[in-house]
Amino acid sequence: MDYGLTEEQIMIRDLCRQIGEEKIKPVREHHDETGEFPWEIMKVFADADLTSVFIPVEYGGMGGSCMDTVIAVEELSKYCAGIALCLFATSLGAFPIILFGSEDQKKKYLPRLAKGQALAAFGLTEASAGSDAGGIKTTAVLDGNEYVLNGTKQWITNGGEAEVYTVIAMTNKAKGARGASAFVLEKGMPGFEFGKKENKMGIRASTTRELIFQDCRVPKENLIAKEGMGFIVAMKTLDNSRPGVAAQALGIATGALEAAVQYARERKQFDKSISGFQGIQFMLADMATKIEAARGLVYQAARQIDSGAKNFSKIAAMAKVFASDVAMSVTTDAVQIFGGYGYMKEYPVEKMMRDAKITQIYEGTNQIQREVIALNLIKEAAARKQ
Ligand code: COS
Numbered sequence: 001m002d003y004g005l006t007e008e009q010i011m012i013r014d015l016c017r018q019i020g021e022e023k024i025k026p027v028r029e030h031h032d033e034t035g036e037f038p039w040e041i042m043k044v045f046a047d048a049d050l051t052s053v054f055i056p057v058e059y060g061g062m063g064g065s066c067m068d069t070v071i072a073v074e075e076l077s078k079y080c081a082g083i084a085l086c087l088f089a090t091s092l093g094a095f096p097i098i099l100f101g102s103e104d105q106k107k108k109y110l111p112r113l114a115k116g117q118a119l120a121a122f123g124l125t126e127a128s129a130g131s132d133a134g135g136i137k138t139t140a141v142l143d144g145n146e147y148v149l150n151g152t153k154q155w156i157t158n159g160g161e162a163e164v165y166t167v168i169a170m171t172n173k174a175k176g177a178r179g180a181s182a183f184v185l186e187k188g189m190p191g192f193e194f195g196k197k198e199n200k201m202g203i204r205a206s207t208t209r210e211l212i213f214q215d216c217r218v219p220k221e222n223l224i225a226k227e228g229m230g231f232i233v234a235m236k237t238l239d240n241s242r243p244g245v246a247a248q249a250l251g252i253a254t255g256a257l258e259a260a261v262q263y264a265r266e267r268k269q270f271d272k273s274i275s276g277f278q279g280i281q282f283m284l285a286d287m288a289t290k291i292e293a294a295r296g297l298v299y300q301a302a303r304q305i306d307s308g309a310k311n312f313s314k315i316a317a318m319a320k321v322f323a324s325d326v327a328m329s330v331t332t333d334a335v336q337i338f339g340g341y342g343y344m345k346e347y348p349v350e351k352m353m354r355d356a357k358i359t360q361i362y363e364g365t366n367q368i369q370r371e372v373i374a375l376n377l378i379k380e381a382a383a384r385k386q
Helices: 007-024 028-034 039-047 066-079 081-100 103-114 173-179 230-266 278-306 313-343 349-359 366-385
Strands: 120-123 139-143 146-157 164-170 180-186 192-194 208-219
Touching: 007 039, 007 066, 028 081, 028 349, 039 081, 066 081, 066 230, 066 278, 081 103, 081 120, 081 146, 081 164, 081 180, 081 230, 081 349, 103 164, 120 146, 139 164, 146 164, 146 180, 164 208, 164 230, 173 180, 180 208, 180 230, 230 278, 230 313, 230 349, 278 313, 313 349, 313 366
Parallel strands: 120 164
Antiparallel strands: 139 146, 146 208, 164 180, 192 208
């Protein structure tokens, strides 16, 4: 199928495919089993310049186009969504700086991320503030030329592995969401520690930890944008990053379909290949159709962002909700087609099914995505009537 990809995007896709086949496929089971962070693959990504895909050219990157990023995430996620996430969680951590950072902050942090010399992470979620992002309790109090941070962030992807952290904290609790501010922190700052590594169902190659701030003093110049802008920084970051989660889901689903087609051709029952049974054919047909529909939506969301559209919350949420639901249904069907073998760890589809689940949860649950879509629909209708 022709997706209208540019030469550069085809090059990115082919490069990711080669890395996936040669480097990721042989080690994905190991990282899934052990939860060991894939530093050796991070080096491969850096050498191949994939760490620069989501960074603007002015700061040493390939350009920061959402479509380029989506192509890379999709292809790598076909092989291992956990390993792909280790790379692309950096884009989530970098978005607050890319979108709202000062020139000094951009020059200081982005070239390092582009070269793969450091990973980044984004700290918003807390134990009692998940969907209700405005309910965060971590505080940042200005004391002279420094902000003093106290609180704990939970389930932070790349936590402990990353060097650069963008963190949302309350500078004025009384103002609710409008009292949140964004900061950039570095690993090693006194008062900044990490919790234990979480033991997860899927995406096990990627690390998830708490970020713990105990009187952590952060220079005033590390404030991103202005005080009170933190919630907007977080929402815009998520609008930009959700197509990446959608692409991850798309990659997982595509990987599962490819495995299921191959298996259906090889597996013989009742003296013929099971791909000859209509029951299996209908499943494969529905899986492939759902994937193409998801791909259309994900690419459309990415292109809309790249076109400079002002508000893309709705399409970003649509891409995320649809692609992740497709990934869950396609991977479940892939396991079904593999039958008993599908349930075994020797075959790749049970991992894909476990990996798919998180795409319906993180960067905003699919219930929250539907709320975002509906609120935008209602706002658009109201604006048309004015
Ligand atoms: N872009 C710009 N501004 C936005 C925005 C967006 N996408 N979404 C909300 N805002 C603004 C609103 O316009 C409002 O501004 P005013 O105070 O000037 O009116 C402000 O932010 C507060 O918005 P709202 O009242 O809608 O906030 P809520 O607390 O009701 O929360 C949801 C809205 C549920 C959409 C938000 O909390 C959310 O996205 N939650 C999920 C968080 C998430 O994805 N977590 C995953 C972990 S991070 S990896």
